[in-house]
Amino acid sequence: MSLFKRIKNRFGKQNAPAIYESLYSFLTQLGDKEYYYILGYGSLLNSNSTKVTMSDAEDCGFVKLQGYERVFDMGWGTDAFLNIRKNKDSSIVVRKWKLNKEDFVSYLIREGLYEFRYNKEHDAVYCINIKYYYKSNILPSLNYIRTCVAELDEDKLDNFWNTTYNRNGEKTIDYIRRIF
DSSP states (O other): OOHHHHHHHHHOTTTHHHHHHHHHHHHHHHOOOSEEEEEESSGGGSHHHHHHHOTTOEEEEEEEEEEEEEEEEEEETTEEEEEEEEEEEEEEEEEEEEEEHHHHHHHHHHTTTSEEEEETTTTEEEEEOSSSOBOSSOEEOHHHHHHHHTTOOHHHHHHHHHTEEETTSOBHHHHHHHHO
16 A cells, blocks of 8 residues: 555545645655655654554664754643754764654654655654744653653763753753752
């Protein structure tokens, strides 16, 4: 079954037109493949979190995504969640996953508020929020941070803390030190 049919089946006839409008161009360029690769920079750094919605995801290891830093600038309620923003002097450690079509559709749904981009260097899709849910008065969810960093070794953890900021520009690690 094609990727577009899978999306239509998952969203239903009523919601499919909106999904098609926002994803059609990107997915057309990406093409209908047997497998897709994605890059995770937040909760998708954690295999347990990934497997909740993408049960057959295959871990391809950690790689660096050049030209970005993490920022807690979107969220719901009082908790902020991760996004990325351009920074030519930065590179972030991300986790690469191989997904079958069903899991790729699950990824698109899970990250539905984001825009999807393609990284040629890693032949992988990643997401970035440039439109929705920016809030200036929210702070990182400590449970979410725990999920993000749970499987990182010392070097990857150092990269996470050195490239992750709160909406107000404060490094997230400094915020955590301040509140504890």
